[in-house]
Amino acid sequence: MQYLIQLVISGLAIGAIYGLIAMGFAVIYKSTGLVNFAQGEMTMITAYIAWTISTTVSGNVFVVAVGAILAAIVLGLIIERLVMRPMLGEPVFATVMVTIGLAVILRSAINFIWDAYPHGLDIGMGRGIVHLGGIGVRTGQIAVIATLLLLLAAIWAFFRYSKVGVAMRAVAADDRTALLMGISATRVHALAWAASSVIAGIGGVFFALSYDLSPAMFQLGLKAFPATILGGLDAVLGSGLGGLLIGITENLAGGYIGSGMKEVAGFAMIIIVLMIRPFGIFGERDIERV
Amino acid sequence: MRTGDYKQSYGELVALIESPPVWLWSAVLLLALIAAPYVLNSYALSFLMIILITVTGALGLNILTGYTGLISLGHVGFLVTGAYAYAVLITKYHMPPLVGFVGAGVVPALASLIVGAPSLRLKGLYLAITTLAFSFIINTVILEMRWLTNGARGIQVQRPEILGVSFDGDAAFTYLCLGIAGLTLFATLNIRRSRVGRAFVAIRDNDTAARVMGVNLHTYKLFAFITSAFITGIAGALYGIYLSFVSVEGFPFLLSIEALAILIVGGLGSALGAVLGTILIVLLPEVTRIVFSLFSAQMDAAFTTGAQELKSMLYGLVIILFLRFQPRGLVGAWHDIRRTWVHWPLRY
Numbered sequence: 064m065q066y067l068i069q070l071v072i073s074g075l076a077i078g079a080i081y082g083l084i085a086m087g088f089a090v091i092y093k094s095t096g097l098v099n100f101a102q103g104e105m106t107m108i109t110a111y112i113a114w115t116i117s118t119t120v121s122g123n124v125f126v127v128a129v130g131a132i133l134a135a136i137v138l139g140l141i142i143e144r145l146v147m148r149p150m151l152g153e154p155v156f157a158t159v160m161v162t163i164g165l166a167v168i169l170r171s172a173i174n175f176i177w178d179a180y181p182h183g184l185d186i187g188m189g190r191g192i193v194h195l196g197g198i199g200v201r202t203g204q205i206a207v208i209a210t211l212l213l214l215l216a217a218i219w220a221f222f223r224y225s226k227v228g229v230a231m232r233a234v235a236a237d238d239r240t241a242l243l244m245g246i247s248a249t250r251v252h253a254l255a256w257a258a259s260s261v262i263a264g265i266g267g268v269f270f271a272l273s274y275d276l277s278p279a280m281f282q283l284g285l286k287a288f289p290a291t292i293l294g295g296l297d298a299v300l301g302s303g304l305g306g307l308l309i310g311i312t313e314n315l316a317g318g319y320i321g322s323g324m325k326e327v328a329g330f331a332m333i334i335i336v337l338m339i340r341p342f343g344i345f346g347e348r349d350i351e352r353v
Numbered sequence: 354m355r356t357g358d359y360k361q362s363y364g365e366l367v368a369l370i371e372s373p374p375v376w377l378w379s380a381v382l383l384l385a386l387i388a389a390p391y392v393l394n395s396y397a398l399s400f401l402m403i404i405l406i407t408v409t410g411a412l413g414l415n416i417l418t419g420y421t422g423l424i425s426l427g428h429v430g431f432l433v434t435g436a437y438a439y440a441v442l443i444t445k446y447h448m449p450p451l452v453g454f455v456g457a458g459v460v461p462a463l464a465s466l467i468v469g470a471p472s473l474r475l476k477g478l479y480l481a482i483t484t485l486a487f488s489f490i491i492n493t494v495i496l497e498m499r500w501l502t503n504g505a506r507g508i509q510v511q512r513p514e515i516l517g518v519s520f521d522g523d524a525a526f527t528y529l530c531l532g533i534a535g536l537t538l539f540a541t542l543n544i545r546r547s548r549v550g551r552a553f554v555a556i557r558d559n560d561t562a563a564r565v566m567g568v569n570l571h572t573y574k575l576f577a578f579i580t581s582a583f584i585t586g587i588a589g590a591l592y593g594i595y596l597s598f599v600s601v602e603g604f605p606f607l608l609s610i611e612a613l614a615i616l617i618v619g620g621l622g623s624a625l626g627a628v629l630g631t632i633l634i635v636l637l638p639e640v641t642r643i644v645f646s647l648f649s650a651q652m653d654a655a656f657t658t659g660a661q662e663l664k665s666m667l668y669g670l671v672i673i674l675f676l677r678f679q680p681r682g683l684v685g686a687w688h689d690i691r692r693t694w695v696h697w698p699l700r701y
Contacts, residue, residue, distance in 0.1 A: 098478045156424065157676045159478065160617055163610055164672030171662035190514070256646055285489070296478070319479055327493045330486035334471060337483060341474045 076204035078310015083266030094225035103284015104169035109264030139260030156353025184271035265297035289329035332342035390524035405530035413584030419622035424559030430488030435586025436593030450513030461586030507600030570682035620682025
């Protein structure tokens with residue numbers, strides 16, 4: 064029982080990281096209609112920048128947090144302006160392939176700028192252990208779960224009540240009509256890229272806190288795919304929850320079946336889910352006309 | 354005066370080769386390729402081998418992604434399955450290489466049914482991600498089935514001897530690759546101009562409309578998957594033999610992206626495009642290296658230390674630039690040049 068609870072808790076913690084990155088996917092998909100295959104790499108860059116700040120400027124939590132968030136915003140805006148905006152109006156396949164090209168570039172750029180060795184992000188917290196009813200939990204793990212839940216609530220409120228959130232939903236639903244209603248699609252896209260970069264970046268920094276930075280970190284993006292698919296590509300909240308589900312599944316499969324299963328449990332799960340609901344658990348079925 | 358490229362009958366539309374000059378130039382190219390192993394040094398020959406193997410794989414992906422419009426991010430899964438099927442049949446069961454090659458085609462084709470079946474319900478990006486999932490799952494399956502595949506240790510493969518002919522030397526192995534690549538090209542061109550190929554293209558352009566016109570989506574999508582996986586598996590076996598060592602690490606995920614890059618750069622949905630794209634993408638790092646070394650020795654040094662990174666950055670950059678400025682790829686550019694040449698000085 065103890066073992067089970069331990070597995071579930073660490074599954075929740077890693078799942079929260081997947082959930083954050085998956086929310087990054089969903090925010091972009093919801094407003095631009097494309098899957099950003101460079102999400103894992105963007106996450107990774109933000110984490111690396113956070114690490115650079117912590118080693119060169121200051122290890123203070125707030126300095127690192129603010130620096131990382133600003134860097135993530137700038138990164139998202141630059142990518143949107145330079146790479147994605149020229150592709151506006153092109154077919155989805157072409158645009159998605161552009162993000163794949165971008166992923167390859169960013170990944171090698173990281174190896175080129177920083178080195179290929181693992182680094183630990185040390186800001187003086189997150190690695191301590193708290194005992195809850197006899198089960199040791201890292202403070203970083205609690206923090207990431209709390210952050211995910213907070214962000215979920217904030218984003219739900221944002222899309223539901225704020226004017227900008229409604230504008231984003233409008234662009235996602237029908238960009239031409241939205242344009243006629245006076246919503247600037249490019250501005251909404253820029254906002255979506257910046258927001259997605261920040262949300263995923265937070266996940267990346269938390270990952271670096273609990274584990275280590277390494278060039279293999281881009282795989283987080285691939286691991287977060289199942290979460291997004293499970294929740295439905297257009298469901299931001301669903302993606303966050305999907306992340307938690309995938310994290311738990313992965314850990315249980317790893318703990319009870321075998322370590323090899325841990326790597327693919329999420330992928331096996333989405334194949335099964337997509338067989339039953341081809342548009343994710345919380346996603347909307349789109350109706351196609353000839 | 355020649356005023357354009359006119360097709361006057363259905364026969365001309367589906368002709369394998371458009372006109373006598375194309376026949377002539379194809380024959381010249383074939384002769385050049387046959388002479389190549391005697392002329393080129395072993396360094397250049399290794400590039401020719403890689404190009405021929407990659408062409409086979411790219412043509413395989415072209416059937417699925419180019420013709421049928423089903424995006425696959427997991428083709429490296431078929432590549433690695435083919436390589437392992439060949440290696441296991443040859444080394445564990447001591448089968449003749451011909452059986453090995455048939456197995457390298459059939460096993461991925463069977464595996465493709467696993468991904469192909471959900472593809473009937475999934476569309477676009479959801480399918481792309483399913484194929485991605487498949488390629489990760491297949492890697493784990495291979496690593497876990499140690500009794501058959503040696504797990505992470507991999508399998509050593511020798512160059513084959515088929516029907517008493519040894520393909521051990523570089524020249525001989527190039528001929529083997531040339532033969533298989535040539536056959537694949539011939540097969541895909543013929544698939545494209547048959548009823549099956551037209552059904553594939555109809556599915557790509559609009560699957561609901563294709564279905565209304567009487568194209569059985571289930572049959573043809575599965576057929577596209579099986580054909581594509583068969584060809585890719587054989588390319589995988591060739592690549593395994595080329596590396597002389599089959600392991601999961603030898604087939605990284607980047608290969609899937611490289612294959613898509615080849616199709617995009619060449620021009621999606623065209624066999625000629627797959628060939629041109631392969632040549633460009635395979636030679637790109639080498640050409641860049643030569644260009645850089647012309648400028649300065651320092652840049653050359655930077656290239657050798659960060660070679661892998663710069664190489665993949667180039668892939669990414671080339672993909673983005675082509676999508677942005679020449680979405681129809683090299684084939685599109687070639688068509689534009691040809692049209693300008695024929696119609697000059699008129700615009701069209």
